[in-house]
Amino acid sequence: xxxxxxxxxxxxxxxxxxxxxxxxxxxxxxxxxxxxxxxxxxxxxxxxxxxxxxxxxxxxxxxxxxxxxxxxxx
Amino acid sequence: xxxxxxxxxxxxxxxxxxxxxxxxxxxxxxxxxxxxxxxxxxxxxxxxxxxxxxxxxxxxxxxxxxxxxxxxxxxxxxxxxxxxxxxxxxxxxxxxxxxxxxxxxxxxxxxxxxxxxxxxxxxxxxxxxxxxxxxxxxxxxxxxxxxxxxxxxxxxxxxxxxxxxxxxxxxxxxxxxxxxxxxxxxxxxxxxxxxxxxxxxxxxxxxxxxxxxxxxxxxxxxxxxxxxxxxxxxxxxxxxxxxxxxxxxxxxxxxxxxxxxxxxxxxxxxxxxxxxxxxxxxxxxxxxxxxxxxxxxxxxxxxxxxxxxxxxxxxxxxxxxxxxxxxxxxxxxxxxxxxxxxxxxxxxxxxxxxxxxxxxxxxxxxxxxxxxxxxxxxxxxxxxxxxxxxxxxxxxxxxxxxxxxxxxxxxxxxxxxxxxxxxxxxxxxxxxxxxxxxxxxxxxxxxxxxxxxxxxxxxxxxxxxxxxxxxxxxxxxxxxxxxxxxxxxxxxxxxxxxxxxxxxxxxxxxxxxxxxxxxxxxxxxxxxxxxxxxxxxxxxxxxxxxxxxxxxxxxxxxxxxxxxxxxxxxxxxxxxxxxxxxxxxxxxxxxxxxxxxxxxxxxxxxxxxxxxxxxxx
Numbered sequence: 001x002x003x004x005x006x007x008x009x010x011x012x013x014x015x016x017x018x019x020x021x022x023x024x025x026x027x028x029x030x031x032x033x034x035x036x037x038x039x040x041x042x043x044x045x046x047x048x049x050x051x052x053x054x055x056x057x058x059x060x061x062x063x064x065x066x067x068x069x070x071x072x073x074x
Numbered sequence: 075x076x077x078x079x080x081x082x083x084x085x086x087x088x089x090x091x092x093x094x095x096x097x098x099x100x101x102x103x104x105x106x107x108x109x110x111x112x113x114x115x116x117x118x119x120x121x122x123x124x125x126x127x128x129x130x131x132x133x134x135x136x137x138x139x140x141x142x143x144x145x146x147x148x149x150x151x152x153x154x155x156x157x158x159x160x161x162x163x164x165x166x167x168x169x170x171x172x173x174x175x176x177x178x179x180x181x182x183x184x185x186x187x188x189x190x191x192x193x194x195x196x197x198x199x200x201x202x203x204x205x206x207x208x209x210x211x212x213x214x215x216x217x218x219x220x221x222x223x224x225x226x227x228x229x230x231x232x233x234x235x236x237x238x239x240x241x242x243x244x245x246x247x248x249x250x251x252x253x254x255x256x257x258x259x260x261x262x263x264x265x266x267x268x269x270x271x272x273x274x275x276x277x278x279x280x281x282x283x284x285x286x287x288x289x290x291x292x293x294x295x296x297x298x299x300x301x302x303x304x305x306x307x308x309x310x311x312x313x314x315x316x317x318x319x320x321x322x323x324x325x326x327x328x329x330x331x332x333x334x335x336x337x338x339x340x341x342x343x344x345x346x347x348x349x350x351x352x353x354x355x356x357x358x359x360x361x362x363x364x365x366x367x368x369x370x371x372x373x374x375x376x377x378x379x380x381x382x383x384x385x386x387x388x389x390x391x392x393x394x395x396x397x398x399x400x401x402x403x404x405x406x407x408x409x410x411x412x413x414x415x416x417x418x419x420x421x422x423x424x425x426x427x428x429x430x431x432x433x434x435x436x437x438x439x440x441x442x443x444x445x446x447x448x449x450x451x452x453x454x455x456x457x458x459x460x461x462x463x464x465x466x467x468x469x470x471x472x473x474x475x476x477x478x479x480x481x482x483x484x485x486x487x488x489x490x491x492x493x494x495x496x497x498x499x500x501x502x503x504x505x506x507x508x509x510x511x512x513x514x515x516x517x518x519x520x521x522x523x524x525x526x527x528x529x530x531x532x533x534x535x536x537x538x539x540x541x542x543x544x545x546x547x548x549x550x551x552x553x554x555x556x557x558x559x560x561x562x563x564x565x566x567x568x569x570x571x572x573x574x575x576x577x578x579x580x581x582x583x584x585x586x587x588x589x590x591x592x593x594x595x596x597x598x599x600x601x602x603x604x605x606x607x608x609x610x611x612x613x614x615x616x617x618x619x620x621x622x623x624x625x626x627x628x629x630x631x632x633x634x635x636x637x638x639x640x641x642x643x644x645x646x647x648x649x650x651x652x653x654x655x656x657x658x659x660x661x662x663x664x665x666x667x668x669x670x671x672x673x674x675x676x677x678x679x680x681x682x683x684x685x686x687x688x689x690x691x
Contacts (some may be wrong), residue, residue: 009286011283016326021258024262026133026502027502028134028258028263029133029134029136029137029171030502031171031261031266033266036227039282040310041284046396048405050392050505052283052284053168054125054168055168056168057655058503058504059388059405059505061397061405061500063384063399063500064502
């Protein structure tokens with residue numbers, strides 16, 4: 001599912017990051033790469049998604065979060 | 075001389091280390107042919123002088139932003155004898171990305187594990203020896219905000235300069251054949267794998283789940299979180315005001331207490347009255363304006379330094395990202411914009427948090443439309459001369475509402491040039507955990523910034539004062555004999571169209587110089603009891619009596635004229651030091667000038683509209 005559809009407190013793994021090279025550079029440099037485990041900390045409508053990746057709380061704006069495909073577990 | 079370079083991601087504490095190492099021995103320029111800022115400084119340790127180059131901040135080195143290209147080229151060029159790579163030890167794995175990219179360049183380095191105090195508080199330990207063995211470069215656990223730690227760092231720098239170590243291994247991305255975004259992702263994956271290998275066994279535990287504190291939870295709530303943000307900033311400004319007020323009152327006394335005696339002395343020595351007024355009015359007043367501006371910058375930076383340190387500003391950025399992205403900016407612009415309500419100078423330098431030059435320049439242009447604390451004190455005084463208290467409040471609210479319209483207009487017009495859709499990146503930022511501030515560090519940074527403004531203001535304010543002085547000087551002290559009066563009345567037919575008499579137009583002109591000068595000028599042209607010069611430069615008599623001023627203005631100014639003046643003063647260019655700072659921060663004379671012309675024009679047009687609409691009633 002899309003990262004924007006994941007609910008708060010869900011844990012999962014980043015599956016696919018769409019978008020252009022520019023986004024790929026920015027998003028991987030801050031720690032979000034394919035295969036990384038993550039936790040959704042907060043996901044309110046019209047707000048950036050707060051996710052916890054590699055011990056870092058990251059705010060990802062909604063438009064970019066749209067192109068991130070994730071697989072959620074627990 | 076030996077040169078060391080500082081490299082680190084945003085929030086790695088790079089600027090803290092740079093400031094602590096070099097103190098006030100820094101100079102700022104830009105990288106050749108680029109608008110990216112180049113900060114350099116130096117320090118001396120055990121007889122040897124070291125030049126420190128602060129490399130532009132970015133999250134990595136392989137992107138194609140100006141910052142990343144400059145940094146990579148600089149490191150490749152061997153201009154630095156040694157690079158300090160700073161990482162945030164509390165988020166070690168993610169932060170090591172910069173180290174991974176740096177290692178690929180194969181240059182001598184020290185790895186500095188900053189924020190070890192946070193690591194300790196989290197109950198974690200890091201074994202630096204393991205990392206050291208894996209990389210074959212020295213690894214130093216560090217707390218950048220703690221001044222006592224720098225001896226250790228300098229000592230290590232000294233020994234490494236004489237006996238440098240190059241990272242013994244680096245991520246190998248030669249197997250990646252994919253291009254574009256697929257290639258980037260593949261390479262990043264390899265880099266993080268390399269990081270896990272380097273850190274293998276070095277950390278005793280890592281936290282897999284983030285638990286929000288109560289405060290954090292409240293601050294990130296959709297609606298109440300925003301209200302809470304505003305309240306916190308409001309309290310912040312109150313604190314800033316309390317901190318500033320002693321400096322301000324001392325500064326205000328300078329022209330009165332210093333100007334009078336100097337004037338008498340000049341009289342005694344029969345000094346030429348033109349020259350005498352330079353010493354008795356111009357110089358004391360330049361001091362007053364400079365101290366006043368510096369204390370604004372100090373107060374605002376103290377409060378926002380605190381708010382940033384504890385992690386509040388990152389939450390505010392999260393809260394307002396969506397709203398700001400509607401006007402072409404992003405969440406990170408919230409800090410400079412809020413700072414702008416205190417002081418435009420502070421707001422302009424606060425745009426450093428933005429990701430790239432275009433967004434920075436755009437944010438600065440937008441910050442200009444935020445009325446600073448000084449404007450908020452002028453508006454009620456002018457308004458109360460012709461309006462009832464209720465109307466005054468309505469005017470203030472109306473202005474505040476229009477500020478948001480203005481921001482939208484400014485970013486709409488300049489956004490398409492400075493931050494075109496394709497190049498505009500949305501907000502991707504880390505939110506540091508809410509933590510206790512290092513007060514000493516916050517104070518030091520605020521003092522450093524205030525001192526920098528003070529020094530720069532001395533020259534700028536003095537030079538602009540001289541221009542004003544020529545216009546305002548009158549031999550007999552009467553307004554009518556000044557050049558300003560002659561020019562003002564000559565162009566009055568034109569200014570009338572914009573709803574301004576020669577009197578209010580002078581107030582408008584003064585507002586582009588310093589907001590502190592507006593009331594003085596108005597006092598001179600309306601009350602006229604003291605010379606225009608003395609009033610503008612606050613010399614001779616004690617400060618403006620606002621009661622007398624409002625009565626005088628009220629009897630000579632219509633409501634429409636008063637409104638036109640308020641609008642013109644509020645949306646005029648900010649003070650000369652804000653212009654100076656914008657130029658210094660953007661390194662672009664062209665854009666500073668374009669934005670300045672836009673604001674002057676807009677202020678006049680707005681005044682004309684307000685005046686002519688007002689006349690209908």
